[in-house]
Amino acid sequence: MENVEVHNGPNIRKAVVLLSGGMDSAVLLADTLAKGFAVTALSINYGQRHVKELVAAKTLAQYYQVEHEIISVPSGILENLKSSQSGHAEVPEGHYAEDSMKATVVPNRNMFLLSIAVARAIALEAHDVLYAAHAGDYAIYPDCRPEFVAAMQRAVEQCDWNPPELRAPFLRISKANIVALGLQLNVPFGETWTCYAGRRHSCGRCGTCCERLEAFHLAGAVDPLDYEDREFWKTAVQHES
Amino acid sequence: MENVEVHNGPNIRKAVVLLSGGMDSAVLLADTLAKGFAVTALSINYGQRHVKELVAAKTLAQYYQVEHEIISVPSGILENLKSSQSGHAEVPEGHYAEDSMKATVVPNRNMFLLSIAVARAIALEAHDVLYAAHAGDYAIYPDCRPEFVAAMQRAVEQCDWNPPELRAPFLRISKANIVALGLQLNVPFGETWTCYAGRRHSCGRCGTCCERLEAFHLAGAVDPLDYEDREFWKTAVQHES
Numbered sequence: 321m322e323n324v325e326v327h328n329g330p331n332i333r334k335a336v337v338l339l340s341g342g343m344d345s346a347v348l349l350a351d352t353l354a355k356g357f358a359v360t361a362l363s364i365n366y367g368q369r370h371v372k373e374l375v376a377a378k379t380l381a382q383y384y385q386v387e388h389e390i391i392s393v394p395s396g397i398l399e400n401l402k403s404s405q406s407g408h409a410e411v412p413e414g415h416y417a418e419d420s421m422k423a424t425v426v427p428n429r430n431m432f433l434l435s436i437a438v439a440r441a442i443a444l445e446a447h448d449v450l451y452a453a454h455a456g457d458y459a460i461y462p463d464c465r466p467e468f469v470a471a472m473q474r475a476v477e478q479c480d481w482n483p484p485e486l487r488a489p490f491l492r493i494s495k496a497n498i499v500a501l502g503l504q505l506n507v508p509f510g511e512t513w514t515c516y517a518g519r520r521h522s523c524g525r526c527g528t529c530c531e532r533l534e535a536f537h538l539a540g541a542v543d544p545l546d547y548e549d550r551e552f553w554k555t556a557v558q559h560e561s
Numbered sequence: 562m563e564n565v566e567v568h569n570g571p572n573i574r575k576a577v578v579l580l581s582g583g584m585d586s587a588v589l590l591a592d593t594l595a596k597g598f599a600v601t602a603l604s605i606n607y608g609q610r611h612v613k614e615l616v617a618a619k620t621l622a623q624y625y626q627v628e629h630e631i632i633s634v635p636s637g638i639l640e641n642l643k644s645s646q647s648g649h650a651e652v653p654e655g656h657y658a659e660d661s662m663k664a665t666v667v668p669n670r671n672m673f674l675l676s677i678a679v680a681r682a683i684a685l686e687a688h689d690v691l692y693a694a695h696a697g698d699y700a701i702y703p704d705c706r707p708e709f710v711a712a713m714q715r716a717v718e719q720c721d722w723n724p725p726e727l728r729a730p731f732l733r734i735s736k737a738n739i740v741a742l743g744l745q746l747n748v749p750f751g752e753t754w755t756c757y758a759g760r761r762h763s764c765g766r767c768g769t770c771c772e773r774l775e776a777f778h779l780a781g782a783v784d785p786l787d788y789e790d791r792e793f794w795k796t797a798v799q800h801e802s
Contacts, residue, residue: 393634427683428720432676435669442668468719475712479669479704 334446341376344452376513430463496538510544524549575687582617585693617754671704737779751785765790
């Protein structure tokens with residue numbers, strides 16, 4: 321009953337959650353709601369390789385019955401010849417730990433996404449902005465590292481006379497622990513989308529698929545998604561514990 | 562002759578300059594070129610009240626014969642009921658020092674603009690990103706303060722494996738000193754646009770017009786722009802030196 325009061329009371333804490341449609345942000349959404357926040361989910365279409373992620377974000381927002389804003393921005397903004405997330409190059413196969421996965425880096429993606437989320441939070445008078453950077457991202461994505469998050473937290477503190485707080489609660493935990501938390505919260509993992517290839521079923525061979533399958537394995541669970549290849553990740557993983 | 566070599570040599574330092582079409586960024590563009598950088602000017606159309614600023618940016622880029630990118634983003638991204646820069650409210654009259662001018666704040670505008678400029682700089686392999694925040698902006702715009710710029714510099718340092726450097730060379734100088742520098746560099750101030758009202762001639766009564774006319778006065782010069790009212794600023798200024 322106390323939860324209900326928190327949800328409807330005048331002092332409820334509002335949060336903007338960046339929801340990509342992937343499994344990490346889905347668990348973050350569930351976790352934020354479980355903590356009693358009033359959530360606006362925010363998805364940003366910046367010319368990703370496919371729309372399956374955005375469809376997943378819509379489905380998740382409906383499932384959790386939260387406000388959902390989708391903002392489309394011109395794909396050219398984050399264009400980079402080195403990037404394969406926005407359709408310019410082949411999706412490399414293999415585990416994230418491999419150097420080739422650095423080809424998937426979109427330049428300054430997180431500062432851009434966070435700047436929009438913070439702007440929306442100020443406009444919505446939300447107290448918090450949450451995103452799902454996690455410990456598995458560091459090696460590839462410079463803008464998922466604790467150093468980047470800490471610097472952005474300081475910048476957000478200075479960006480407005482009444483700034484929201486930037487939070488990345490998964491920053492120090494592994495993807496396997498995110499899976500474990502999601503299982504505990506009954507997150508509908510089958511409605512999330514991770515694969516870079518964007519075909520009917522997840523490929524199981526791109527970096528994100530390998531990372532996801534490994535995380536479920538480490539969490540002692542089976543990923544409910546359909547995969548073209550559920551075994552490839554085992555040969556690609558170089559640092560399995 | 563040395564200048565020509567610097568401009569065409571393989572080691573020329575590339576810079577992205579945020580060019581709004583206002584007088585501050587026009588002087589910044591001239592100053593950056595005078596220092597021998599190869600410049601890409603970047604203008605971002607985020608749903609400002611009128612297009613006269615963007616037309617001025619185009620004219621300035623042509624005048625200086627620099628590459629010019631114009632990126633249009635959906636106006637809703639930075640929407641805020643408190644903002645009058647994107648067409649939601651009346652433009653307040655009077656000097657910036659007045660509280661009413663806080664109505665012109667667009668939430669998190671500079672983090673958003675800088676995130677795009679940094680992304681473009683990474684894609685273009687530019688070494689520097691320059692923007693024209695100056696000492697006169699602090700009281701109104703939280704994201705023009707030295708604290709914000711310093712925090713953003715740290716964030717930019719962490720955002721990429723090969724990040725550009727964020728620079729705000731006018732951060733500690735007044736608008737009057739920017740006018741003085743522009744006069745020295747022969748900046749075509751008549752081609753810049755500052756007024757929030759966006760009519761045929763500058764109104765002379767909005768905060769930016771008052772600030773600009775005061776700056777020219779303090780620099781001992783006459784602004785070549787046409788104004789509806791060249792005298793109003795004198796009654797509105799509360800802190801003239």
